[in-house]
Amino acid sequence: MNDPIALSLKDVSYSHEKGKALHSTNLEIFAHRTTVILGPNGAGKSILLKICHGLLKPSTGTLTMGQDTLKSAMVFPKPVLLRRTVLQNMTYILGLEGIHKSEQNSIAMDALADFSMKSMSDRPARSLSSGEKQRLSLVRALLLKPDILFLDEPTANLDPKATSILEDMIGRSRESNMTIVMASHDLMQARRIAEDIIYIEDGSVIETSNADAFFNSPKSTQAKKFIEGRL
Numbered sequence: 001m002n003d004p005i006a007l008s009l010k011d012v013s014y015s016h017e018k019g020k021a022l023h024s025t026n027l028e029i030f031a032h033r034t035t036v037i038l039g040p041n042g043a044g045k046s047i048l049l050k051i052c053h054g055l056l057k058p059s060t061g062t063l064t065m066g067q068d069t070l071k072s073a074m075v076f077p078k079p080v081l082l083r084r085t086v087l088q089n090m091t092y093i094l095g096l097e098g099i100h101k102s103e104q105n106s107i108a109m110d111a112l113a114d115f116s117m118k119s120m121s122d123r124p125a126r127s128l129s130s131g132e133k134q135r136l137s138l139v140r141a142l143l144l145k146p147d148i149l150f151l152d153e154p155t156a157n158l159d160p161k162a163t164s165i166l167e168d169m170i171g172r173s174r175e176s177n178m179t180i181v182m183a184s185h186d187l188m189q190a191r192r193i194a195e196d197i198i199y200i201e202d203g204s205v206i207e208t209s210n211a212d213a214f215f216n217s218p219k220s221t222q223a224k225k226f227i228e229g230r231l
């Protein structure tokens with residue numbers, strides 16, 4: 001693997017009121033690649049993703065970014081949108097980024113046009129369909145020009161067409177050498193987009209490998225059962 005390390009976890013664990021949600025974890029996520037955190041529902045995928053993004057502080061251990069200046073953004077399963085138009089949701093983010101007001105509209109409209117959403121610019125964001133909301137959430141995240149994009153089950157509640165659109169958007173984001181880390185329980189989706197796999201069960205990282213190796217010759221019994229649909 002010649003790609004630099006985007007972030008690494010050393011002896012990271014996380015506990016909450018219900019007990020330990022992530023056991024001692026050591027792993028490296030490589031830059032400029034698409035890594036899918038794969039596992040059954042309740043495995044700890046979202047916890048691991050939120051720790052990587054910095055939304056949760058590890059109970060033990062350390063997380064180290066490959067560079068101190070790396071910027072990250074995250075897209076959640078249920079987007080949180082402002083009670084404003086689609087365009088205003090975009091310009092609000094640009095304002096937070098310090099972009100001058102005179103430039104905000106044109107930048108936002110260009111971004112919407114890139115992902116076939118320009119015609120929706122004047123619609124109330126909360127009136128969009130689930131798929132459209134998730135597309136807006138992703139476009140809005142990309143406005144931040146993150147080095148690392150974290151995606152938490154972004155297509156979990158979408159129909160196949162909306163899922164295909166989101167996956168295409170994710171693929172286009174990857175073309176800019178962005179590091180993408182995505183949590184999913186969808187095997188077929190992971191086969192389509194993953195370059196690397198982190199397989200997790202019951203709060204423990206069971207296996208990490210190149211996606212082809214994972215799907216063709218998994219090392220662990222747990223991963224093999226998951227791939228075969230026996231878990």
